[in-house]
Amino acid sequence: MAGGQADSSIAGTLELIGDRWTFLILRDAFRGIHRFDELQHDLGIARNLLTDRLHKLVDHGILAKHQYCAHPPRYEYRLTAKGIDLSPALVALKRWGDKHLAGGEPPIVFVHDQCGEPLDQTFVCWHCDQTVTPGGIRSRASR
């Protein structure tokens, strides 16, 4: 992954989601935890910090606010398509932790919904029709 020219895509992404609480809120959203009080309880985060992070994620279109109770008004926060697109990043962070922190024995595994077998995450070259390891990646200017 050698490179030269500056690339703003990672920096830009981290501007939006590059803080630990934000990642953990997103992880919980993928796990089906959508409501303020449930998030607050699961994460043990201060309410003002949770409010701030949720507003930021809604402003950037990563979560969408849905009313689930009218009296009193209550809202939940669900991943948008843009938010769901973050799943490869969260899966990659989990896989690294599984390997390097959990001794290769994670409590949770991601499986293919059709067969229930564990999923792999990989780089693919469709031109060569083969998977590629990190050592086989190079970067170049796109134009």
Place this chain on the structure above:
Amino acid sequence: MAGGQADSSIAGTLELIGDRWTFLILRDAFRGIHRFDELQHDLGIARNLLTDRLHKLVDHGILAKHQYCAHPPRYEYRLTAKGIDLSPALVALKRWGDKHLAGGEPPIVFVHDQCGEPLDQTFVCWHCDQTVTPGGIRSRASR
């Protein structure tokens, strides 16, 4: 990616690298920027913060310190195998930014070193021998 049981792998990973400066230092390491002054110049980070983040990454075995000059003593910071294992996470963050922030026109693309064609990053089910989209992922307890 529905789930239930708590999973510490993402949280643990974020304990180590879940801050924006740390991600950017790792991005630079993948881009071949290894020396303190080069990192400081590229990132515009305060020297005390850079020192702190580098020490943390070395302590956790993600970067390794190598002396490249004896008089005066100067060091550079290179990714270990454990650090290189973070490349899928950084690539996933970049790809999200490419799609959602750079309008699908990133300045840098990752290519296969053997053929120079752009790489894809995907989930694979080896049991079914097919790629799987995020909608086809489920989570379950591993034991």
